[in-house]
Amino acid sequence: MVHYVELPGDRRYPVVIESLAALPAWLERVGLRHGRLLLVTDENIARLHLEPLRAALEAAGWTPRVLVLPPGEPTKALPYLERIYDEALRWGIDRRTPVLAFGGGVIGDLAGFAAATLLRGLPLVQVPTTLIAQVDSAIGGKTGINHARGKNLIGAFHQPVLVFADPSLLQTLPVREWTSGLAEVVKHALIGDPALFALLEERWADVMQRDAALLPELISQAVAVKIRVVMQDEREAGLRAILNFGHTFGHAIERVAGYGHFTHGEAVALGMLAALWLSHRRHPDLPVDRIRTLLQRLPVPGSPDTLDFEALREAMQVDKKALAGRLRFVLLRRVGEAYVADDVTEAELRDAWQFVLESHRATVTS
Amino acid sequence: MVHYVELPGDRRYPVVIESLAALPAWLERVGLRHGRLLLVTDENIARLHLEPLRAALEAAGWTPRVLVLPPGEPTKALPYLERIYDEALRWGIDRRTPVLAFGGGVIGDLAGFAAATLLRGLPLVQVPTTLIAQVDSAIGGKTGINHARGKNLIGAFHQPVLVFADPSLLQTLPVREWTSGLAEVVKHALIGDPALFALLEERWADVMQRDAALLPELISQAVAVKIRVVMQDEREAGLRAILNFGHTFGHAIERVAGYGHFTHGEAVALGMLAALWLSHRRHPDLPVDRIRTLLQRLPVPGSPDTLDFEALREAMQVDKKALAGRLRFVLLRRVGEAYVADDVTEAELRDAWQFVLESHRATVTS
Numbered sequence: 001m002v003h004y005v006e007l008p009g010d011r012r013y014p015v016v017i018e019s020l021a022a023l024p025a026w027l028e029r030v031g032l033r034h035g036r037l038l039l040v041t042d043e044n045i046a047r048l049h050l051e052p053l054r055a056a057l058e059a060a061g062w063t064p065r066v067l068v069l070p071p072g073e074p075t076k077a078l079p080y081l082e083r084i085y086d087e088a089l090r091w092g093i094d095r096r097t098p099v100l101a102f103g104g105g106v107i108g109d110l111a112g113f114a115a116a117t118l119l120r121g122l123p124l125v126q127v128p129t130t131l132i133a134q135v136d137s138a139i140g141g142k143t144g145i146n147h148a149r150g151k152n153l154i155g156a157f158h159q160p161v162l163v164f165a166d167p168s169l170l171q172t173l174p175v176r177e178w179t180s181g182l183a184e185v186v187k188h189a190l191i192g193d194p195a196l197f198a199l200l201e202e203r204w205a206d207v208m209q210r211d212a213a214l215l216p217e218l219i220s221q222a223v224a225v226k227i228r229v230v231m232q233d234e235r236e237a238g239l240r241a242i243l244n245f246g247h248t249f250g251h252a253i254e255r256v257a258g259y260g261h262f263t264h265g266e267a268v269a270l271g272m273l274a275a276l277w278l279s280h281r282r283h284p285d286l287p288v289d290r291i292r293t294l295l296q297r298l299p300v301p302g303s304p305d306t307l308d309f310e311a312l313r314e315a316m317q318v319d320k321k322a323l324a325g326r327l328r329f330v331l332l333r334r335v336g337e338a339y340v341a342d343d344v345t346e347a348e349l350r351d352a353w354q355f356v357l358e359s360h361r362a363t364v365t366s
Numbered sequence: 367m368v369h370y371v372e373l374p375g376d377r378r379y380p381v382v383i384e385s386l387a388a389l390p391a392w393l394e395r396v397g398l399r400h401g402r403l404l405l406v407t408d409e410n411i412a413r414l415h416l417e418p419l420r421a422a423l424e425a426a427g428w429t430p431r432v433l434v435l436p437p438g439e440p441t442k443a444l445p446y447l448e449r450i451y452d453e454a455l456r457w458g459i460d461r462r463t464p465v466l467a468f469g470g471g472v473i474g475d476l477a478g479f480a481a482a483t484l485l486r487g488l489p490l491v492q493v494p495t496t497l498i499a500q501v502d503s504a505i506g507g508k509t510g511i512n513h514a515r516g517k518n519l520i521g522a523f524h525q526p527v528l529v530f531a532d533p534s535l536l537q538t539l540p541v542r543e544w545t546s547g548l549a550e551v552v553k554h555a556l557i558g559d560p561a562l563f564a565l566l567e568e569r570w571a572d573v574m575q576r577d578a579a580l581l582p583e584l585i586s587q588a589v590a591v592k593i594r595v596v597m598q599d600e601r602e603a604g605l606r607a608i609l610n611f612g613h614t615f616g617h618a619i620e621r622v623a624g625y626g627h628f629t630h631g632e633a634v635a636l637g638m639l640a641a642l643w644l645s646h647r648r649h650p651d652l653p654v655d656r657i658r659t660l661l662q663r664l665p666v667p668g669s670p671d672t673l674d675f676e677a678l679r680e681a682m683q684v685d686k687k688a689l690a691g692r693l694r695f696v697l698l699r700r701v702g703e704a705y706v707a708d709d710v711t712e713a714e715l716r717d718a719w720q721f722v723l724e725s726h727r728a729t730v731t732s
Contacts, residue, residue, distance in 0.1 A: 089515040149455040
């Protein structure tokens with residue numbers, strides 16, 4: 001399956017959902033010429049999936065140079081960016097040497113930023129290996145690294161020339177990474193696609209079991225939502241903010257609990273419950289029970305009720321500074337339609353958080 | 367005087383040639399809102415010119431945060447980029463906080479790259495303080511830093527929202543920096559503007575004396591050439607390469623002599639003599655004596671005849687790798703019209719270098 005991201009200035013690139021064996025043919029199709037290729041990955045992916053990919057590239061005439069980095073969020077930082085710079089320039093690159101990011105969001109963002117900035121921009125190929133990267137982070141051109149002061153504070157917009165998602169790679173994901181990715185799939189359904197919402201409702205058991213026949217379709221539908229949003233707002237001037245559904249509380253939860261306690265997807269799952277409550281208050285026709293039931297199916301281990309509400313509120317205030325003044329929430333008007341609101345009151349925040357805790361408890365005890 | 371750089375996608379920004387006192391009004395005109403502003407400069411410029419600028423900004427309602435870095439090429443490197451990141455994020459910025467680069471090429475490239483990558487892109491204001499920056503490096507969106515493996519290997523294209531060149535700042539430039547900048551002005555005349563060439567021929571004494579009545583016009587004409595080239599080729603896919611007139615030999619001369627021995631402008635002045643010889647060989651109608659005379663007026667202290675020709679040739683080969691295979695020279699078809707050639711032979715290189723040395727000796731002894 002292929003989708004296309006079309007952007008102003010005749011820029012256009014495919015998002016391919018297919019087996020990795022087809023990657024070399026697609027590299028050619030997007031106009032990349034055989035030669036050196038800088039492949040950046042992490043130790044987990046290298047162990048599980050690197051050799052077949054390397055063999056396929058070599059068979060097609062490429063000379064991949066492979067850089068294997070430690071897995072995990074701390075890799076998304078300046079020292080590792082510098083390491084990519086050093087290795088790439090030591091090996092020898094020119095402005096046509098592609099960078100292939102083979103991994104999850106950390107590798108995609110980091111290698112993507114290296115591609116954005118080596119020789120003022122190298123062609124970037126995203127080969128995402130996690131669900132969240134396949135349906136979200138690998139698409140749209142956001143690249144960057146973290147800084148001691150916060151996540152993603154340094155980066156660039158650099159659109160890839162190709163995104164290539166092989167659903168079979170997801171079979172080896174740890175279960176918690178799988179369900180975290182599902183939170184983003186649910187998010188895409190809620191903000192942009194009632195049909196995907198229905199598919200998730202109907203086939204949840206198959207989804208959780210990573211049914212190989214279902215995955216390509218599931219990914220394709222979620223990808224389509226992301227592409228639609230990116231095409232309307234490449235630089236996040238407005239609409240693209242709806243991708244932050246569940247993220248106002250979500251970011252605060254991650255921060256207050258300490259990064260790594262909840263996964264990003266788990267925090268967003270909780271944040272979506274809060275956003276659901278706020279949405280339902282404004283739009284009583286919203287099918288709140290159906291949405292809540294789907295969100296409750298996303299497993300969130302841990303105890304959000306140990307988080308201090310005041311700390312969450314403060315963490316949201318910090319986030320707010322970055323947006324110059326107002327606390328913004330993405331809300332749902334109906335399933336498939338989201339918008340940004342800045343009229344949420346303090347009292348509502350508290351009630352929304354109660355709704356999150358009640359909903360979470362109901363899951364745990366059910 | 368105002369020129370406009372117009373780029374695809376309705377992007378457009380002014381290049382203003384005016385006294386610094388007019389800067390705050392122009393900040394407003396390009397849509398920047400009062401608030402924090404990150405001002406990056408170096409110690410020399412800070413000593414000579416910072417206070418009036420700071421006062422003007424504060425009087426207009428801005429809160430400038432000033433970062434003063436050491437002058438010189440070594441500042442254009444990762445540790446200083448990191449320092450800008452740290453200070454900017456410590457002070458607190460949002461996506462609308464402008465970065466104002468107040469300095470020569472080093473500050474413009476470094477602060478420009480910081481602006482390109484902080485929060486995935488902040489508005490950039492270039493306030494160039496050297497001749498070379500005013501007519502060349504501050505315009506066109508090239509930003510970046512050096513790497514141990516070579517110059518400008520890490521960077522991004524990030525167009526400024528405003529370039530503001532105050533000619534009076536040039537009165538305090540050390541003489542060698544002034545004449546180095548003139549090399550680029552001569553280059554712009556040769557590749558793009560016969561009228562500017564004539565102006566330089568006729569008023570060379572005034573030019574060398576930095577006649578205050580002449581400077582705005584001189585800068586304006588040189589700026590116009592640069593803008594024309596950038597508008598036709600923002601990302602250096604083709605035409606923009608003509609800005610490298612004199613640079614194939616020039617880069618090799620800088621490298622072989624050791625960076626800092628010749629200034630960039632001096633090396634380019636010598637390189638233009640080589641390119642002139644190669645051009646004349648292909649285009650006998652070229653007014654080689656007039657051009658040579660103008661180039662000889664550019665003072666180049668030092669002894670290029672101590673440079674080893676074989677070392678120069680090798681240095682050009684290294685440069686060539688970065689362009690995937692062929693040694694490329696920018697040549698003149700006539701005054702005001704340049705193109706890229708890749709048919710230069712080894713024997714020609716040697717003869718061209720002899721022409722450089724003879725021309726340089728003739729200057730020194732004349």
